[in-house]
Amino acid sequence: MQPLLEIRQLRTDRLGPVDLRVQPGELVQITGASGAGKSLLLRAIADLDPNSGEVWLDGQARDALTPPEWRRQVAYVPAETAWWGDRVDEHLPADWARDDAESFLERLGLEHGALDWEVERLSSGEKQRLGLLRALLTGPRVLLLDEPTANLDLENTRRFERLVRAWMAEREAAALWVTHDTQQRDRLGGRILTLSDGRPEGTSWT
Template identity: 55%
Template sequence: MLTIRELKTPLIGPLDLALQAGEAVAISGPSGAGKSLFLRAIADLDESAGHVALDGTKRESIPAPEWRRKVAYVPAESGWWADRVQDHFTETADLSSLLHQVGLADALAWEVSRLSTGERQRLALVRALQTAPQVLLLDEPTSALDPPSVDLVETLLKHQLAANRALLIVTHDPGQPERLGARRLVMDKGQLKAGAGQGAPA
């Protein structure tokens, strides 16, 4: 599905990774290792060199807005540019199920100013899912959540995997890869290596 070969920026790489439909890959590593930069490079938010393709189609052949719909990136801290939550969503009619799954069924009517950091994280995930992406790039999506909210988000992510979406997640939660059934990788000094008990990056 998502193929990455010789991807590099001034601070990371070259990096290779193959991510299949319905597969989760979890990346851990020390702060400053390049994990977030890797996600941003895949999302085409930072300049990079190398080969990135989705279902065999090179990224440069896909218009940037379409690429970002198909390969959705959720940063650790998402931007909020309007006063009301509902103004950050393009298709509010079909969001009720997703909002319910993350425990925020009524959130569209709220003011952004009243949102906690954890609520913003959960809503950012829903915002990414509204475009029905094939791949989710998630940068520490549960870092600000309490255990019950982590359970809600991880259940939602498992549903996405069951729907054949692929998941690439940066996490500092040591138990999260196992809970998501994810392949483990470690990034250090801009390079990827297999996590404990895992094979080398594909």
């Protein structure tokens, strides 16, 4: 089976080389000590930091797409999302559909009016949930989730997890998920890969 995401010899000045194959519908957990390179790996896959190597999505080379096109399909969701406008809806993709957005809001435990809120009124947990909504509205095939529930209570964490799982099932999408929560690791399941000093440990990466 052709992998959905394939990475060969991905490197930055503090990471790699990394080879990785991720199948459609697969959730892969990335673990390792603080500073091991987990965030660096996700940012390199998203092409947010300078890197070398080859990355393909469903057989299409990353270099064949513009960076914005790539990041719509391979979406990076950090623990602290960036907000540059005054209102939440200013941060949504130009072609976003209100019905989709309101469905996501409900599933994340947020009020429908949250799209019209001022950013300055958002709590850190609301920003995390809205960061996922913002990513899903671009229609990604791969989610790169970098401790995305770190500021959420258990109820909202589970809402977040259920929505990601549903998205993966409906779209045959994949996810790379960084978490330090051992209970969350048990709930998520899937393949667990470890980084140490920027290098993969073990033989299960490919």
